[in-house]
Amino acid sequence: MTTSPALLAHLAGDVLTLATLVTVTRRDGAVFGFTDHDRDLIFSGRTYLAGTYTASAISSTADMAVDNLEVASYLSGAVVTESDLLAGLWNYASVLIEQVNYTDLSMGARILRRGTLGEISIGKLAFNTELRGLTQALQQTVGELTSIRCRADLGDARCGVNLAPLTVTGTVQTVDANNCTITDSTRTEPAAAGPVTVTAISTAQYA
Numbered sequence: 001m002t003t004s005p006a007l008l009a010h011l012a013g014d015v016l017t018l019a020t021l022v023t024v025t026r027r028d029g030a031v032f033g034f035t036d037h038d039r040d041l042i043f044s045g046r047t048y049l050a051g052t053y054t055a056s057a058i059s060s061t062a063d064m065a066v067d068n069l070e071v072a073s074y075l076s077g078a079v080v081t082e083s084d085l086l087a088g089l090w091n092y093a094s095v096l097i098e099q100v101n102y103t104d105l106s107m108g109a110r111i112l113r114r115g116t117l118g119e120i121s122i123g124k125l126a127f128n129t130e131l132r133g134l135t136q137a138l139q140q141t142v143g144e145l146t147s148i149r150c151r152a153d154l155g156d157a158r159c160g161v162n163l164a165p166l167t168v169t170g171t172v173q174t175v176d177a178n179n180c181t182i183t184d185s186t187r188t189e190p191a192a193a194g195p196v197t198v199t200a201i202s203t204a205q206y207a
Contacts (some may be wrong), residue, residue: 007100007107019102021048021109026093032079044103051080085122093117095131200202 010016019037023046026032035041041048060195084090094116098109118130144151152158 003110004108006104007110010101010104010107011110019104020112021100023048023096023098024090024093025096026089027091028089030089038104041100041102041105043100043109056088082122085120090117090120092130099130106205149186 011018019035019041020043021043022034024032024034029092031046033043033046035048035050037048037050040050095114096111097113099107099112101107113131115131118132120129150159155161155163
């Protein structure tokens with residue numbers, strides 16, 4: 001969406017009447033609107049609730065670094081609840097931040113930032129979260145890294161090794177300074193009868 005000529009002319013003026021609109025779309029499809037204005041604003045058919053958040057300064061760089069900003073808001077039983085935050089309903093919600101002329105919303109909006117909500121910290125009455133810019137996705141690893149060691153875990157589906165014949169169960173019978181003996185009287189896996197001795201390093205020799 002491009003900025004309208006009328007809004008650009010207003011931004012170039014000496015007296016500005018600007019407000020910020022924040023549209024949050026959760027992954028369950030629920031959409032919420034917030035504004036830093038002192039009264040509710042209705043823009044594009046959506047109501048943006050007034051005085052619901054404070055945000056840090058927005059800055060952008062040309063070196064593809066991740067642009068983050070922090071947002072603080074209070075817990076509201078009607079909009080943002082502690083239970084929803086703890087349930088993860090707000091995790092990774094998409095965010096659109098726009099700027100409007102609150103005295104003439106017909107001028108349209110200027111997009112300031114798009115991104116997703118990041119880590120959320122919850123207090124008794126309020127919560128803080130970070131807005132991660134679109135370049136955050138470029139910092140994520142896609143696929144797997146090649147390494148000289150096996151990337152599978154021993155015994156998992158990718159490894160394919162059956163650990164059952166290699167597993168020994170039992171109970172600890174005796175313990176001395178250097179080893180412990182595990183009885184195999186209750187063992188169900190196929191193996192030779194008799195106790196299994198597990199050698200352990202004595203910590204006394206390092207005292």
